[in-house]
Amino acid sequence: MNNLTQNKNYLSPTGFKVSINSQEFANLEYFCTVTSIPALSLGEVSTPFRNQQIYTPGDRVDYASFDMRFIVSENMENYSELYNWIRNNAQEDKWKCSDMILHILTSSNNPNKRIRYVDAFPTNIGAIEFHTQTTDVEYVSVDASFRYSYFEFI
Numbered sequence: 001m002n003n004l005t006q007n008k009n010y011l012s013p014t015g016f017k018v019s020i021n022s023q024e025f026a027n028l029e030y031f032c033t034v035t036s037i038p039a040l041s042l043g044e045v046s047t048p049f050r051n052q053q054i055y056t057p058g059d060r061v062d063y064a065s066f067d068m069r070f071i072v073s074e075n076m077e078n079y080s081e082l083y084n085w086i087r088n089n090a091q092e093d094k095w096k097c098s099d100m101i102l103h104i105l106t107s108s109n110n111p112n113k114r115i116r117y118v119d120a121f122p123t124n125i126g127a128i129e130f131h132t133q134t135t136d137v138e139y140v141s142v143d144a145s146f147r148y149s150y151f152e153f154i
Helices: 022-030 077-091
Strands: 016-019 032-035 040-049 052-063 066-071 098-105 111-125 141-147 150-153
Touching (some): 016 022, 022 077
């Protein structure tokens, strides 16, 4: 029982902050409202042995994409930051990658854990939908996906 946690507080789903590169993407990180720690999987090797399959761990870890949702600012600065990043990566010989950090906060909103996504770059930005038939103001949110080399707890 000596490895039982001493902190009995639960992890809050609202206690997070994403930082990318505040010199170039300050608007994108400020308006982030939803994200998650991506799934990862380890392949397996199946080996037949005496009329049954024996499984051993593989040698490659696969990381799912890092997905986030952000509210689009009225002047669309944050959407433009991501749009330009994608367009520039498609047109340049040298791609722009940036480490992203997911800060997980305690119940007191103090930094607790940090996860760094190494060499991240955007691969997808969702559509913006405009419509006139809503009764309440629902601010525009957009989903974005990023790929990265790996993530680590720092």
